Amino acid sequence: MEWLGLHFLTGLPESGQVLLNCIHDPFLVLLAYLVACAGSFATLDMAERVAHAENPSSQRLWRWVGAGCLAGGIWAMHFIGMLAFQVPVDVHFQLPITLLSLLIALLTSWLAMYTLSRPTLSFWQCLKASVWIGMGIATMHYVGMGAMHSQAMVYYQPTLFTLSVVIAIGASLAALLLASYLRNGTGMFHQLLKYGASLVLGAGIISMHFTGMAAFNLVLPSGTLLAQPGEHNHLQLGLTVAIMTLLIIGSSISAALADKKLQKKEHDLQRVNSLLSQLDQARMSLQQVAHYDALTNLINRRGFNQIFAEKLIEKSHGGGMLAVLFLDIDHFKRINDSLGHDAGDELLKVLASHIKGSIRSHEDVVARFGGDEFCILIDLHDREEARQMAQRIMLKMKEPIELAGRRMVMTTSIGISLFPQDGKTCEELLKNADLALYQSKGSGRNSLNFFSANLKARAMLELQLEEELRHALRENTGLMLYYQPIYDLKTGQVSKLEALIRWQHPTHGLLAPDRFIPLAEANGLITELDHWVLRKACQDLAELSRLGCEELKIAVNCSPLSLARDELAGEIEQALLSNGVAPQRLELEVTENALMGNIADTLGLLLQIRSLGVSLSIDDFGTGYSSLAYLKRLPLNTLKIDRSFIIDIPKSTQDMEIVQAIIVMAHTLHLEVVTEGVETFEQYQFLECHGCDYVQGYLLSRPVPLAELRPVLNEINQRKDVYTVTPWSLVHGTTALM
Structure with missing residues (x-):
C-alpha cells in the first residue's frame, strides 16, 4: 500500500x-x-x-x-x-x-x-x-x-x-x-x-x-546516483x-x-462579599432583635427610646407637642396564673393588635416595654387629642376576646405625659407618664390620668419616706409599738394587748400605720418590718413580766407576705427564746385573705407555729372570702370581728344579726371571739349579752406606748361594774386614731 x-x-x-x-x-x-x-x-x-x-x-x-x-x-x-x-x-x-x-x-x-x-x-x-x-x-x-x-x-x-x-x-x-x-x-x-x-x-x-x-x-x-546532503x-x-x-x-x-x-x-472576593452580606443580614437580624419585640413584633424599649430621642430633637427645633401614653393591662397576671403563659402570650398579641389598630397613622409609635406594659408616642396639637386616643384604646380593649375556650374582657390603665410642659427628656417624660399610670391604677384601674406636679411631689415624698423607713429599720430609730388593751368580758380584766406600730418621723411627727405600711408592702420592706415588730413585742413581754404583768398576752399582726415565708416559725421561736418569753403569751394575728391565699402551704406553716405554743387569731373576719370548710381545718384559737360590723350597732338590725351569727359560729368551731372597734356603751352591752369573749376599742382605751400602759391597765382592771363605769372616751376626751 x-x-x-x-x-x-x-x-x-x-x-x-x-x-x-x-x-x-x-x-x-x-x-x-x-x-x-x-x-x-x-x-x-x-x-x-x-x-x-x-x-x-x-x-x-x-x-x-x-x-x-x-x-x-x-x-x-x-x-x-x-x-x-x-x-x-x-x-x-x-x-x-x-x-x-x-x-x-x-x-x-x-x-x-x-x-x-x-x-x-x-x-x-x-x-x-x-x-x-x-x-x-x-x-x-x-x-x-x-x-x-x-x-x-x-x-x-x-x-x-x-x-x-x-x-x-x-x-x-x-x-x-x-x-x-x-x-x-x-x-x-x-x-x-x-x-x-x-x-x-x-x-x-x-x-x-x-x-x-x-x-x-x-x-x-x-542506478540512482547518490546526492550528497546539503548544508x-x-x-x-x-x-x-x-x-x-x-x-x-x-x-x-x-x-x-x-x-x-x-x-x-475572585472566589475570595465572592466569599468576602458573601461574608459581608451574611454579616449585614446578621446585623439586621440583631437590630431586629435589639429593637423589636419578638412576641408582638412591636418595637421594644430600646427602639422606642431611639425614635423618641429623634422626635424630641425635631420638636425642640421645629416646635410642637408630643404625648407619651403609658399603658398597663389590668389584672393580667391572673391570666398567666390561671390559663398559663402560652395563653397570656396569645392574649398579648391580640391586645397589641387592638392598641396598634387604635392609633391614627404610621407616625404614631407603639412599643411593648415588656410584660403587659405598652407605650405610645403621638404627635398632637392639643391635650384633648391624647385623651381621645386613650379613650379609643380603652374602648377597644373592652371588646370580648375568645381565648382558651373562654370569653373575656380586659381593661387597661393609662398614664399620660406631655411635651414640653411635663418634661424635656425621654427619661423625664416616661417617668412622669409612669407616675400618671400609677395614679390610674391606684384610683381603681380602667381609667386614664394626666401627669400633674402634685403627682411628682407625692412620688418624691414616697421615695423619701421609703429611704427614711429603710434607715429607721437599719438603725432601729423612730419605730415604736403602741398597745391597745383587749378586755375579757368574763373575768373583767385586760388579758391581752394588741401591738400596733407607729413611726415617730423626725419631720412629719407621729405616723400611723396606714401612712407607711402600704409603702413597706410595695417596696419589699414589710417582712423586715414584721420581724422588727415581733422582736420588739417579745422584748416588751419580757419588760411586762418585770413590771408584774406575767399573764398578759400580746397579739402581733402578720402580713400576707410574711405568712408566705417558711422562715417565719423559726424567727418566732428565736424571738421568744432570746427574750425568755413563754410561747403561750404571744398571739399571731393574720387576715382571712392571707390565710386563704395558699391554704396548703399556709396550713403547714400555721401547724408549725401552733406546735411552738403560740396562739393564732384570724383578724378582720367577715371582710374576706373565708371558706368554713377550710376554716375548721386551721389551728386557730381566736376570731376577731371587724369593726365595720360594729360601727352601726344598735342602729343596724342587720349588723346585729350578722355579729350574733358570727359569735355562734365561732363558738361552734371552739374559737374565742374578739370584737374590735367598740366605741359605745350600747355596743359593749350588746356584745356581752350575746356571749362575746373579748372587746377592744376606744370605749376602753386608745393605743398607748408601753411607758403609759400601766396606769391604763390599772384603771380598767379596777372597774368592778362595767355597766356603771364611765367610758374612757368620756374621761379623757377625744381619742387618737388606731
Missing part, C-alpha cells in the same frame, strides 16, 4: 540499495522529549483550567489554548525528531504537507481537550476517545513523514508500523485517564503528580514517534522550533496560572 509516497504494507524491493547507516542526533532527541513533556504538562494544566472554568466562554477559551499547547508539543516533538534523523542523502520537506500535519495535530488535540472538558468521564468514554486521538496522532506523524522528500523510496515494516499506532492509542488513553484524574486536585503533592505524569506522557508520545521511525526504511533505486543546520532549526514552542507553551501555562490566581481572588 502506497500513500503520499510511503509504502506501509509493501515488502522491500529485490533490487535497489537499502540505506542502513541512518543515525539520530541525541541532543535533538532529548530536546524532542523535553518538548513532548512540556506539551503534556500544558495539556494536564489546561484540562484543570477547563474543569475549573465557571462559564462556557472561559471553557471554550481554555479548551482551544490546551488544544494549541498539545498540538504544538506533539507536532514540534515530531518535527524536531525528524530533524534529529540524519541520512546520507539530500532530504527536504514540503511545506503544505507539513502544515497539513500541524492541522491534523491541532484537530486531534481539540478532540482530546473536548473529551476532557466533560464533567464526568468513564473509562469506556476514555477508551473510545483515545482510539480516535491515537489514530489522529499516528496520522499526523505519517503525514509529516510524507512531507519528507529525497531520492530514496520510503518503506515501513508493517509490524512496527502497527505497533506505533497502538502506542499512540495507549499514550492517548493514558493521557486522558491521567488528565481526568488530576484536573480536580490541589496542593504540592498534586503538582508533583502532574510533573511525573508529564514525564510519562512525554515518554509515550516520543515512543510512538521513534517506533514509527524504527519501522522506517529508505531504499535508493538501482542544513538541523540543530539550529530544532532549537528554534523548540524554543518557540516552549515559549508558547510557557506563556499559556503562565496565563493559566494567572487566571487561576485571578479566579481564586
Whole structure:
C-alpha cells in the first residue's frame, strides 16, 4: 500500500540499495522529549483550567489554548525528531504537507481537550476517545513523514508500523485517564503528580514517534546516483522550533496560572462579599432583635427610646407637642396564673393588635416595654387629642376576646405625659407618664390620668419616706409599738394587748400605720418590718413580766407576705427564746385573705407555729372570702370581728344579726371571739349579752406606748361594774386614731 509516497504494507524491493547507516542526533532527541513533556504538562494544566472554568466562554477559551499547547508539543516533538534523523542523502520537506500535519495535530488535540472538558468521564468514554486521538496522532506523524522528500523510496515494516499506532492509542488513553484524574486536585503533592505524569506522557508520545521511525526504511533505486546532503543546520532549526514552542507553551501555562490566581481572588472576593452580606443580614437580624419585640413584633424599649430621642430633637427645633401614653393591662397576671403563659402570650398579641389598630397613622409609635406594659408616642396639637386616643384604646380593649375556650374582657390603665410642659427628656417624660399610670391604677384601674406636679411631689415624698423607713429599720430609730388593751368580758380584766406600730418621723411627727405600711408592702420592706415588730413585742413581754404583768398576752399582726415565708416559725421561736418569753403569751394575728391565699402551704406553716405554743387569731373576719370548710381545718384559737360590723350597732338590725351569727359560729368551731372597734356603751352591752369573749376599742382605751400602759391597765382592771363605769372616751376626751 502506497500513500503520499510511503509504502506501509509493501515488502522491500529485490533490487535497489537499502540505506542502513541512518543515525539520530541525541541532543535533538532529548530536546524532542523535553518538548513532548512540556506539551503534556500544558495539556494536564489546561484540562484543570477547563474543569475549573465557571462559564462556557472561559471553557471554550481554555479548551482551544490546551488544544494549541498539545498540538504544538506533539507536532514540534515530531518535527524536531525528524530533524534529529540524519541520512546520507539530500532530504527536504514540503511545506503544505507539513502544515497539513500541524492541522491534523491541532484537530486531534481539540478532540482530546473536548473529551476532557466533560464533567464526568468513564473509562469506556476514555477508551473510545483515545482510539480516535491515537489514530489522529499516528496520522499526523505519517503525514509529516510524507512531507519528507529525497531520492530514496520510503518503506515501513508493517509490524512496527502497527505497533506505533497502538502506542499512540495507549499514550492517548493514558493521557486522558491521567488528565481526568488530576484536573480536580490541589496542593504540592498534586503538582508533583502532574510533573511525573508529564514525564510519562512525554515518554509515550516520543515512543510512538521513534517506533514509527524504527519501522522506517529508505531504499535508493538501482542506478540512482547518490546526492550528497546539503548544508542544513538541523540543530539550529530544532532549537528554534523548540524554543518557540516552549515559549508558547510557557506563556499559556503562565496565563493559566494567572487566571487561576485571578479566579481564586475572585472566589475570595465572592466569599468576602458573601461574608459581608451574611454579616449585614446578621446585623439586621440583631437590630431586629435589639429593637423589636419578638412576641408582638412591636418595637421594644430600646427602639422606642431611639425614635423618641429623634422626635424630641425635631420638636425642640421645629416646635410642637408630643404625648407619651403609658399603658398597663389590668389584672393580667391572673391570666398567666390561671390559663398559663402560652395563653397570656396569645392574649398579648391580640391586645397589641387592638392598641396598634387604635392609633391614627404610621407616625404614631407603639412599643411593648415588656410584660403587659405598652407605650405610645403621638404627635398632637392639643391635650384633648391624647385623651381621645386613650379613650379609643380603652374602648377597644373592652371588646370580648375568645381565648382558651373562654370569653373575656380586659381593661387597661393609662398614664399620660406631655411635651414640653411635663418634661424635656425621654427619661423625664416616661417617668412622669409612669407616675400618671400609677395614679390610674391606684384610683381603681380602667381609667386614664394626666401627669400633674402634685403627682411628682407625692412620688418624691414616697421615695423619701421609703429611704427614711429603710434607715429607721437599719438603725432601729423612730419605730415604736403602741398597745391597745383587749378586755375579757368574763373575768373583767385586760388579758391581752394588741401591738400596733407607729413611726415617730423626725419631720412629719407621729405616723400611723396606714401612712407607711402600704409603702413597706410595695417596696419589699414589710417582712423586715414584721420581724422588727415581733422582736420588739417579745422584748416588751419580757419588760411586762418585770413590771408584774406575767399573764398578759400580746397579739402581733402578720402580713400576707410574711405568712408566705417558711422562715417565719423559726424567727418566732428565736424571738421568744432570746427574750425568755413563754410561747403561750404571744398571739399571731393574720387576715382571712392571707390565710386563704395558699391554704396548703399556709396550713403547714400555721401547724408549725401552733406546735411552738403560740396562739393564732384570724383578724378582720367577715371582710374576706373565708371558706368554713377550710376554716375548721386551721389551728386557730381566736376570731376577731371587724369593726365595720360594729360601727352601726344598735342602729343596724342587720349588723346585729350578722355579729350574733358570727359569735355562734365561732363558738361552734371552739374559737374565742374578739370584737374590735367598740366605741359605745350600747355596743359593749350588746356584745356581752350575746356571749362575746373579748372587746377592744376606744370605749376602753386608745393605743398607748408601753411607758403609759400601766396606769391604763390599772384603771380598767379596777372597774368592778362595767355597766356603771364611765367610758374612757368620756374621761379623757377625744381619742387618737388606731
